[in-house]
Amino acid sequence: MGYTPHVLVVGGGPLGTGLARDFAIRGLEVTLVDPGPLAAPRTGRMGGLLASGAQFAREDPDYAQRCLAENRTLFEIAGHCVEDTGGLVVGDNLDGLQTACEDCSIAAQHLSAEAATEREPGLDPAVDGALAVPDAAIDPFLLTVAAARDAREYGADIRPRTEVTDIVVENGAVETVVVEQTPFPVDADGRDATGDADGDATDDADGDDTGGEPPDDGADGADPGAGGESGEDGDEPVRSDGGKSVPGTVGGGTDPTEDLGGSLEPTVDRLDVDYVVNAAGDNAPAVAGLADCSVPVSQGQETVTVAAGRPVETAVTRPAAPGEAPDTAVPVGQHTLLATEHRSGSDAAGVPSGPDTGHIPSPLAVDNVADSLSGLVAGTGRTQRALRLPRAEFDPGRGRDFAVLDHDRQDCWGLLTVLGGTVTTHRWVAERVCDRVCGEFGIQRACQTDELQLPGGEDVPDLAQAVGTFGLAESVYEHSKRRLGSQTSAVLHTDGENPVVCSCQSVTRSEVAAALDDETNADADLGGVRVRTSATTGRSQGGRCGHQVATQLHPAYDGEVVENACTALLDERWQGQRPVAGPQQTEMARTYRLHAGVMNRGHDHEMGHTDIAGYDDGSHDPADRPTCCPRVGWEP
């Protein structure tokens, strides 16, 4: 084997992790960075539709067929991330669409209104017929994490909570890339601690963030993860035993349980890479900007809301005008994702943007989703949270198209920006990009990502028959199994008790532990636990269970880390609920009452003998002390 090029993938969404996986399987040296935990923040803001292509059959038959092929591929390689919900397409001229589907070999059956409502009782009664098509639901979090883990198995260096802060270009080519890893949890008073806010903060604050940061030369050797863990010989990299260190608190043999609470400095690292693929989603223009390159895009605005439970069991879609994204209502796991585009001409006042709102849609934009979807589904259930997604597009109105921009044209060889596309077709897009980059280095190796199964997606026998439910309640087991796929038995088979720590989502302690141990997750990153397990995404949005999830960090991490992690986790959840302050307000008030009142997490008292002396110690009322027992053991 000749020279192995080192490729940096910027962005840990479905596309970025898919790219890293493909590159790694083809034997290239790969590093992937993402400022958040993987699969966040933007990944979650998709509609959950694993499209069959039917929606696009009329307008764009090539794309429709591509969707169908990828839809089938994902069922084969990532079975635990997809659910065969079937799909119903509603809207005008279904006969025409059916013919177009047939031309694309997409099975489409025209159902009468009655037959459609029988298939899906959650349909709006006004719907007068539907096309039954092989759409499905996809969990973008599980998919992204699985791809990252697989990439790592093949030797990729996956670095969550790491941001590109500079791309140094010399003589018309990328020379060095400066990345900065922020430990988690950062001090609550310091930098923004939430995954979501991080990503978005870069949108507005790029100038500040990346401008004057002098690269820390001394940091190279101090990087805790990268050097030692890249597993060149394919061996499972070993992590130092006995406790966990938070990146940034480096220092070989220090007791990792000590001093983890204080200010944790970011680690700066300079990477000598041969090629950079920019897959930073709508943040891609900012990343390209670090190399003084531009990405001509326009910004669309879309809002996704997350409804509790499954008001529909089928993926229900309504194709929009040509070029616009369809309205979708798709059940994913224990939620239903509702997505709609803000069309020009719709209540523009509903979509204020600006530094304050960031990724938070206005409540009016949330109303707009509900309004757009009425007429599609009968009820949208209780909305739990909502997220705004600025979508960067090369060509407005062609949102699902992907585009590859080679910045060689802008005098920067070695930087490629990939933009757009869908989760449905992400693997194919990654394949095309990898072909192209490999071509730059004269490497010709076939893509295998459509054949190799992802971790969790391997075919396994049904475990329930063999081992029962691992001592868990049946429903807990079923939910766990859906998320864990082929890893179910490895994760749920524990020696001792394995209590549920997130009741709404049925997440057990061992599943949280497995997520914390996952090498593709940043140390102590509960945001990463959330995307891997769905813990804290249920009714209370972490209000009831967030602290239980956070204490799983103890005793490996000290109390201060646990508290900060808990705060960061709950604040991230809080932000997503704010725009749905109507329906979610009761839960928010309960969460606030529990944490501010009952737990008193808003106050932290350190008290000496004299401090507590001013309070009632019960001694005024000796009658209240039990007299049943001789008091031994403790002598004052």
Added chain:
Amino acid sequence: MNGRADATPSPSGEDSLGDPSETVTPSDTPDVLVVGGGLAGCFAALSAAREHPAAAAVELLVTAADRFDRHPGTIDVLGYPGRSTDDDSTAATEHRQPVETPFDAIDALPEDHPYRRLGRDRLRTALALFDDELDYSGERSEHNALVPTHTGRVRPTARYPDWMAAGLASRDEPMGLVGFEQAPALDAAFVADRLGERLPYEVTAVTVEFPGRVTESPAGPVLARALDGDEAPSGDVGTPDFDVVEEEPPSSLTPDEEQGPAREPLVERVRSELALEGRVGFPAVLGETAYQTVRDHIESALYAEVFEIPVGPPSVPGRRLERRLHAALADAGVAVTSGALEGFEADDGRIDRVSLSGRDRAVESVVLATGGLSGPGLVADRAGVHEPVFDCHVDHPDDRLAWTEPTLLADHAFGRFGVSVDDELRPLDATGRPEYENLRAAGRIVGGFDYDAEQSADGVALVTGGAAGRWSSP
């Protein structure tokens, strides 16, 4: 203070507190109808009935069955008087010491705070009635006590039940904590670490397996029931076919022959793990009805004082408090019904008739004690915030994003949502006039202040409930 013995059923072995033997039949024409069965509603009904024991027909309508599932069972009067504007940086708020004597801090509150509006004498009267009726501890102290929380903090409170008495953080003496593997709500090692770092004495911890098999989550009520009945829980799991497994099945999967008792195996496990301590704390799941017996049992077995730390929701201590309140209500002759108020008729600014359980009835006066946003008292939707029972005016910003701040532990506008009241606690309409002459509000639904931030919700419930009840009584 006397008269407690008459007012409260005496605690016997299987706690009879809160097992009201007699239920009171609702009158056809209740003089006072209290809507809402939280602390404020119970207390309003109790006060109304005690005001005129013979004359008044008082009915309490419980509108949400789970009101006490979020109540930790303590009575907070005032922990932190309102944020002062000049030092409201997070750091300053975070380290502000809790109030030592609530009565001394009342003057610093704004004039329209319920405590200022009703006055400290009414607060004293309300607390005295509570002490007489409920048999809680702390009644002879003007001082707040500090109690440990299940997340390892301390919290000021004015009244605490007997089962928390030994666990006061403000008692300068080491403590041991016991956690249950199956109840992650209280991670004993974590709480002990946190408390030990913050208090001037040692806090130790052990975690044991609760006897039996627990698959329910949250586990609290199941554990409490197991101890009440002294029968280890049996869980609810799918049936494994062990023949198919090659490995040795983990012990947690082996079916138990029979469930057996819960109490004795529990104390045995604790005794073998725990170093001797003068006082030992458990998550507050030591029985929902027989908690005195259970605690006595554990105390004598461990030779230690035993206390409990509230966990939840669902909060077992909240349910205990509810049972005690209902026993007192029964004793006072209050009729308790549950359901929703289906409608009402008003004439000339007075509520004349209500329809309840399909029947129309005349009423003299009504107390609205349905709770705030966290209870069912206020409802929020696209159109804003409403009070759904009588459609009282609720002042709030139109912009829904302005209801909340970007982080959870902040000074949120919604914390103060509620009805505005006059000096007689009558909800006011948008023009500042009483909505109805004979409608009064009590508890969290009275807006203007963030009782969670103040840690004053229970004191406010008692003083507003007490006053509204008494004023409504003919």
